[in-house]
Amino acid sequence: MSSEAEGSFRRSIIPSLTRGPRRKILLTEDGVRIEAVYEPCTAGVTDTAIVVAHGFTGSVDRPAVRRAARAFAQRAAVVTFSFRGHGASGGRSTVGDREVLDLAAAVAWARVFGHSRVVTVGFSMGGSVVLRHAAMHGGRTEARTDAVAAVSAPARWYYRGTAPMRRLHWVVTRPLGRLVGRYGLGTRIHPEDWSPVPLSPVESVPLIAPTPLLIVHGDRDPYFPLDHPRMLAAAAREGTAELWLEPGMGHAENAADDELLGRLADWLVAE
Template sequence: MSNGPAGHAACSTVRPNTETGTGTPLRTFLPTADGISIDSVYDPGAVVYDASAPPSRDLVFVVAHGFTGDADRPHVRRIASALARHGAVVTFSFRGHGRSGGRSTVGDREVLDLDAAVAWARRLGHARVVTVGFSMGGSVVLRHAALHPGTVDAVVSVSAPARWYYRGTAPMRRLHWLVTRPAGRLVGRYGFRTRIHHREWDPVPLSPVEAVPRIAPTPLLLVHGDSDGYFPLDHPRMLAEAAGDHGELWVEPGMGHAEHCATDDLLTRIGTWTAARAG
């Protein structure tokens, strides 16, 4: 395992993809294997002012957002715009989030949502499919790659937990209240536009740290901030140890948690890493 370089925020300059000649974004609802409709958006890529780094037309990023996010949230759109400098991008809303159907299972059945989005990316003709997940989505991309081997060409997991039921930080204690209490689920529905399932996991799904060893030989990148307020550094270190030599760990100095704290520089480095290793 290795620690990647630290970076500082940089302004990205991206033109709308309507200027590329590759087509406008496509939006649809994808059915999952268990019958949930998932709101999904395909962006074929963007023209960038930096002509030395054109987007790859065979590469597509499938972005898995964090808990309470959705495909229309500004922080998710910012991630998509940054990655579109390197290839096409599929974003979607997990079940129970945004305009998707169903109710959130907080990382369990969401593997089926991601699998539907990955399959769509393949049907759109992309030879290289890379999953990029943040927080809850980071755990989902790890579990998806383990449970559906060979379906993706690289995996990037940002700010993911290593194990379930972690309550060691105040933000995670608040999140557990949101998920497990009726009053919390009401706050989730009306305050965060997130519909949360009332049933507990049965059985408990494969944990991220149990999933990671099954991902090899698919290239794996783990990214975590050393100022993450949700999951301290023992989480990425557990994942890195479980991954062994087939993955990389970047500990980002000063970075907080997930999409909101992913700088443009970090997203550029993720795009460059992916283009070099996927496929």
């Protein structure tokens, strides 16, 4: 369902002494194979790499993810990857739980290229993952993030207050829904319920400080109304988070225009 073939990346990969894009299969802590792409900054050498966490049913080759990567690459190096159960990655989606391990593997890989700063930005489900990852990977580990931005992220689990979220819950929780997810949406979903229930995004936020945090949300988001970003911002320690409420914006990477992507990149590089 991508408008850009994986082969275009494979043809562009050149020897390690040059600075072309590189595609790699990463192995997570729990043994899942994750496809990832590293792209150098188009403006020259940079000390920052931005790791992009896509939304549910996305992948490294989706047009909206590629568009975000191109915008971010004007300011920094970029790592994109497909969460488990998405694209060419292995495993099955746990819809925000063990995906933290996928992000940790991508962040650690970004540091292999010598970047002194690695920052994360996530959209929708990816937004919840970057929040939980930042809360769980502090200190000086290779998987830490130096700044985090969550776009269109939920604040709490099991939200069914909008029609799109009720449809999503049907896809995730019902056998027929998971078949639709697999063959209609290209997403393989784990059939088991969470056990235990993972730390929620809003519970994660207070644990992120002192890492800089940005919360971005559209005022026309059909999935999560504005109480979600406001709840996330209110949970942050005083003075440690910014909240951008974007007029006219819908949901996640598909709704993020080039102007917003540029501002996001500027914030991530500056922090």
